[in-house]
Amino acid sequence: MIHFYELAKLDTTRRARLLRRAEVAIDDLIDYVRPIVHAVRDRGDEALIEFMARFDRVKLTPARLRVDQATIEQAYDKLDKDVYAAIKHAIKNVRTFHERQMPHEQWFTQVAPGVMAGEKITPISSVGLYVPRGKGAFPSVMYMLATPASIAGVPRIVVCTPPGPDGEIDPASLVAADLCGVHEIYRASGAQAIAALAYGTESIARVHKLTGPGSPYVSAAKRLLYGTVDVGLPAGPSESILLADESADPELVARDLLIEAEHGPDSSSLLVTDSQALVEAVLPVLTARLEALPQWRQDFCRAGFEGEKGTGGIVLAPDMAEAIKFVNEYAPEHLEVQVREPFAILPELKNAGEILLGPFTPTCIGNYSLGTNAILPTGGFGHTFSCTSVYDFLKRTGIGYLTQEGLASLSETTRQLAEFEGFPAHARAVIDRPAPSSQS
Numbered sequence: 001m002i003h004f005y006e007l008a009k010l011d012t013t014r015r016a017r018l019l020r021r022a023e024v025a026i027d028d029l030i031d032y033v034r035p036i037v038h039a040v041r042d043r044g045d046e047a048l049i050e051f052m053a054r055f056d057r058v059k060l061t062p063a064r065l066r067v068d069q070a071t072i073e074q075a076y077d078k079l080d081k082d083v084y085a086a087i088k089h090a091i092k093n094v095r096t097f098h099e100r101q102m103p104h105e106q107w108f109t110q111v112a113p114g115v116m117a118g119e120k121i122t123p124i125s126s127v128g129l130y131v132p133r134g135k136g137a138f139p140s141v142m143y144m145l146a147t148p149a150s151i152a153g154v155p156r157i158v159v160c161t162p163p164g165p166d167g168e169i170d171p172a173s174l175v176a177a178d179l180c181g182v183h184e185i186y187r188a189s190g191a192q193a194i195a196a197l198a199y200g201t202e203s204i205a206r207v208h209k210l211t212g213p214g215s216p217y218v219s220a221a222k223r224l225l226y227g228t229v230d231v232g233l234p235a236g237p238s239e240s241i242l243l244a245d246e247s248a249d250p251e252l253v254a255r256d257l258l259i260e261a262e263h264g265p266d267s268s269s270l271l272v273t274d275s276q277a278l279v280e281a282v283l284p285v286l287t288a289r290l291e292a293l294p295q296w297r298q299d300f301c302r303a304g305f306e307g308e309k310g311t312g313g314i315v316l317a318p319d320m321a322e323a324i325k326f327v328n329e330y331a332p333e334h335l336e337v338q339v340r341e342p343f344a345i346l347p348e349l350k351n352a353g354e355i356l357l358g359p360f361t362p363t364c365i366g367n368y369s370l371g372t373n374a375i376l377p378t379g380g381f382g383h384t385f386s387c388t389s390v391y392d393f394l395k396r397t398g399i400g401y402l403t404q405e406g407l408a409s410l411s412e413t414t415r416q417l418a419e420f421e422g423f424p425a426h427a428r429a430v431i432d433r434p435a436p437s438s439q440s
Helices: 013-018 023-043 044-057 068-080 079-098 139-152 171-179 188-199 214-225 250-261 276-290 295-305 320-330 343-347 365-368 403-420 425-429
Strands: 002-005 108-114 115-123 124-131 156-161 184-187 210-211 239-244 268-273 313-316 334-338 354-357 395-403
Touching: 013 320, 023 188, 044 188, 068 171, 068 239, 079 139, 079 171, 079 295, 108 139, 108 395, 124 139, 124 188, 124 320, 139 156, 139 171, 156 188, 156 395, 171 313, 188 210, 188 214, 214 365, 239 250, 250 268, 250 295, 250 334, 250 365, 268 295, 268 320, 276 295, 276 313, 320 343, 334 343, 334 365, 343 354, 354 365, 395 403, 403 425
Parallel strands: 002 313, 124 156, 124 210, 156 184, 239 268, 239 334, 268 313, 334 354
Antiparallel strands: 108 115, 115 395
């Protein structure tokens, strides 16, 4: 039976569990991944290759970790032409959207006469992108990460992604990486790949930032490495909320609830509504649509909707105001809005990785080809983190310039505050400051 939660009757414990979703498992895995991370830190390639053999059952050598250019070129010949066209189309939209995000390289404003302050925008010098691979391949994750990194002008873009049973990266992901300007691609997976990017090995030079979604093991490794490297936004197991009122089409609601649910058994997909009639109409359609899926995808969906540890299902709120309050508290990765007037409630929706409005904007379009980025904060981090963008691959540096007039206007204020806070060297640096000597 599909999980059903009546919001007005949820006790504190059940509500908290629903809000925490699969992130609970990530907390439990930190001790498990710690020795993996430390082994890669201490033994480099040797440990990385050892863990790849243990977890992926792939035998690699240091020379085989990096994908060579010939393999990338061969991927174009192996890739289905229609898939190639779809990837190019999607990248074009993603690129168009992200190019609009690029800020001016440098700007100044006059704070006061003779006082200039501004910022210089610079790309991060090296970034590591983690692109997961389950039973299939995810070229969409590749271009969602690599496109904004490329637009930002990152000089060194590195990808770690799991190989298949044959030890090869799928052609679609290789082509997507090449089209987006990735500089290095490595056959590496899981916590060991994250550790390799963070610490570096003999074959993989460390990066200054890493980002990308992954399994709970990947998320646990990133949490463990916080402080060693910038681990980017928290992108764990998939999650979505479909917010609907009585005007929503039960068929569309049922179809869209399955989008994120089929990602994996730890995915969370929720219908949040104030309409009992919609709930009753959706349930039989959802059951029928679920049964039409391939068995292994059915199993994923059932684990989330029906399993003991599943956190998907249906949430019935007493009214739309309470439904919106729950959505904002949950802060979902993906938020679909199928209500009579979606733009009317848009100002009230505060916390979500992305908001997709109306019955013609299913989450799958956002995942692939809309142009907005589909690498989004999960686990409630939508309260403070934003969607992946060019800003994730840029840094801002403050710039200041004073004329002699500007220095004179700020010296006394600076002296007063420096002496109040007990910094005499600060104060003396502006007291009777001599003019700079002229240079011949």
